[in-house]
Amino acid sequence: MFKKPEALTDVPFHYCPGCTHGIIHRLVAEVLDELNVTGRAIGVAPVGCAVLAYKYFSCDMQEAAHGRAPAVATAIKRSVPGSVVFTYQGDGDLASIGAAEIVHAAARGEKITVIFINNAIYGMTGGQMAPTSLIGQKTTTSPFGRDPELTGYPIRISEMLATLTGAKYVVRTSVHNPVNVNKTKEAIRKAFECQLNGIGFSLVEVVSSCPTNWGMTPMEALKHVENKMIPYYPLGVYRSPEEDAKK
């Protein structure tokens, strides 16, 4: 029978209609329950739309300063033996202000799992340009469309982190249709297993939608993910223990 995962509380989500946070929160919670680690889990919430994630997950939670979740998670993992530590971060949090923290956590091979929600915009603060916003994308701080002459090109986090030896499992997925929702769940499970097996740093970059700040309907937003986001952010496994073993 379909029921709420143990790893989610009863607090109703505040997310917009069509927001993919709801799906991804659920996938993370299901994986925690299925791996039987919810009791050992400590999650670190970001600053962003998911700032209230500390109310939504029923494991121990810490709310981090903007971008600092990987540093917070590093300390929790190293000071609580047996803990299963994850961060949940948006693209402003992880790729902008938190760029140093994510790179160094990955470089150090911290045995944490990062769930990276890439919707190419700052959602909570009302739709500003993000490091992952696409060329030409109109946002509240790029009203004429993102101009590479002015603001460079969007950052591909998975590809970048995959070059770091300590980053053992790096994968990009999406949740724009059921097939890919299932693939995302599998990726999240493998990421937590990478942590549980003591292999190293794991990150799942989930290409997500933000209908509200993209100025689209939820369905248009999912189409935008498929037709515009994924061509720039190709889905796939960028690092894995299996591939590393072959080298």
Add this chain to the structure above:
Amino acid sequence: MAEKVLMKGNEAIAEGAIAAGCQCFFGYPITPQNEVPEHMSKRMIELGRVFLQAESEVAAINMVYGAAGAGARVMTSSSSPGISLKQEGISYIATAELPAVIVNVQRGGPGLGGLCPSQSDYFQATKGGGHGDYHLIVLAPSSVQELYDMVGDAFDLADKYRNPAMLLTDAVIGQMMEPVELKERKVPNVDKSWATTGHQGKRKHNIVNSLGLAWDELAEMNKRLYDKYETIKANEVRIEEQNVNDADLVVIAYGSSSRVAKSAIALARANGVKVGLLRPITLWPFPSKRVAELAARGKKFLVVEMSFGQMYEDVRLAVDGKAPVDLLYKLNGTVPSVEEVQQRIESLK
């Protein structure tokens, strides 16, 4: 008696932390405190505890937040510009009511500044530094032995009140070598059932947080902090006094300045000047009541500090216009000499 060792100030900070049961240290290189992370990098690993050189002072303070939230005794150290970087994290730690120790080995400022000692981070330490209504408990040692002892005091106070505590020292004391008695310290058993250690299915989940979006949620958080600070102010003031009772003039100085002042006072006393020393050991809470008492008894004050005059303002506040307060300020890049302090004392008698 415990082993007595000739030790550098920064090393005494590290050893004092270890004796006090510090479980995690997160730091970053910056002169003049590098011996702290260097010493910790060896000793903490030898002891099977947690050491990490973070990618920045920002990352380090956020690691402190994470470990503190997870129930560990945790410390970071830095110097003035690095402490500026930590302010956001400190505000979060105070608001989330987490215990932690932050060491500032002050250097010349402002900006990139210099490597000389200073006391110009007093405002930063005692008036917030980070945003919002919060306070650090601030201890100001004046010798290498006090560095060793007061690190442990900082940990205990931080745990007692679930509040970050700062050890505010300077480049002179950090770099000088003095004999230190390596006293053993009893590490208190502190209830940390609020920490995020994983609920194991046996309790409600714990949340470490500083966000209060609902106005009453935020007001409640602030009320807890306000009440806590009132309690600390009432109970934790620490002072050292020398020859104050019969003094006409009371010199108020802390840290390195207090050492210079002690020598100058001894010389002035030998010349018949009735002068004493009030050395605040806690800069926050500031010994305002004691200063006010002395002002009411007709004493005059001379503040000696290595800044434009920051503690001077707290003395003025405490005195509330009831007594004259003179200031011997030192611009960063200079330190007070015994002669100039003695001269000023004798000119004020």
